[in-house]
Amino acid sequence: MGWDREKEFQELLDKSAKKASKGGIEQLASIAVQDEKQCYKHVCALIERQMKRSKAKLRLNLLYVLSAICRQSRSQLKSKDKYVPRIEPQLVTIATLLAEGPLEQKESVSKVLRTWKKEEVFSVSVLREVEAVLGGQTEAMSSHIASPSLALPAGSSSPMNATASIERQSTGFALSDPSSGSQPPAAAPPPPPLSAPPNKFIKLTQFSVRAAPAAVDHEAEESRFMGSRSSGRYMGSALLGIDDDFMDLSDPEDVAALFSI
Numbered sequence: 001m002g003w004d005r006e007k008e009f010q011e012l013l014d015k016s017a018k019k020a021s022k023g024g025i026e027q028l029a030s031i032a033v034q035d036e037k038q039c040y041k042h043v044c045a046l047i048e049r050q051m052k053r054s055k056a057k058l059r060l061n062l063l064y065v066l067s068a069i070c071r072q073s074r075s076q077l078k079s080k081d082k083y084v085p086r087i088e089p090q091l092v093t094i095a096t097l098l099a100e101g102p103l104e105q106k107e108s109v110s111k112v113l114r115t116w117k118k119e120e121v122f123s124v125s126v127l128r129e130v131e132a133v134l135g136g137q138t139e140a141m142s143s144h145i146a147s148p149s150l151a152l153p154a155g156s157s158s159p160m161n162a163t164a165s166i167e168r169q170s171t172g173f174a175l176s177d178p179s180s181g182s183q184p185p186a187a188a189p190p191p192p193p194l195s196a197p198p199n200k201f202i203k204l205t206q207f208s209v210r211a212a213p214a215a216v217d218h219e220a221e222e223s224r225f226m227g228s229r230s231s232g233r234y235m236g237s238a239l240l241g242i243d244d245d246f247m248d249l250s251d252p253e254d255v256a257a258l259f260s261i
Contacts, residue, residue, distance in 0.1 A: 004035075006042060012027055012028050013028060013062075020064055047066050050062055096133055
């Protein structure tokens with residue numbers, strides 16, 4: 001059976017577990033100490049149960065609540081305090097839950113333990129057990145996160161030899177093994193360049209070239225033309241590269257040959 005302010009305490013505990021504040025923690029400690037005679041068992045049970053239900057990263061906030069209650073009760077009630085004797089046997093279990101939290105919270109947890117030692121809240125022997133649990137869990141988490149080392153193959157005395165051994169297994173020879181004393185096999189000579197194949201698509205075509213007519217003296221040709229008009233001979237045919245000995249304008253065939261050129 002709970003007590004009259006249990007619901008109020010539980011609501012404040014839920015809020016502090018998600019987001020701890022100085023005012024909320026002080027209010028929880030005040031309720032727990034004021035109603036200590038009737039609720040100290042319930043308070044200890046509620047805090048432990050909340051720790052088990054909460055995510056690992058939220059358990060640090062509940063540790064702050066627990067520490068505030070125990071310190072305030074020991075400070076005000078002295079030897080009549082009931083929280084410390086009730087919590088102390090459960091500290092190792094609580095430490096196991098806290099060890100599951102993030103590594104970045106380790107320093108915050110250690111700070112709470114140093115405060116307990118300084119104020120002599122809990123016995124030294126119990127705090128040593130708590131530190132052993134937290135330290136062992138932290139080392140286990142660190143070794144799990146650390147990168148695993150690669151095992152050296154049989155017969156390898158150094159990482160360089162191990163690399164060469166792995167290369168030999170994969171390629172049949174070591175690409176670079178300074179300890180072997182042997183040179184890597186010479187690279188195969190490059191293949192000779194391919195000669196250009198005969199071009200079977202080139203077709204030679206012979207062109208008939210006609211010699212250009214020789215230079216012509218226009219004045220001489222004109223005089224020849226004027227002097228031979230009476231005989232019907234056209235001497236200007238040399239301009240077209242035609243032998244005028246075979247051209248006669250009086251002959252219809254020669255005229256037709258002239259225009260056909």
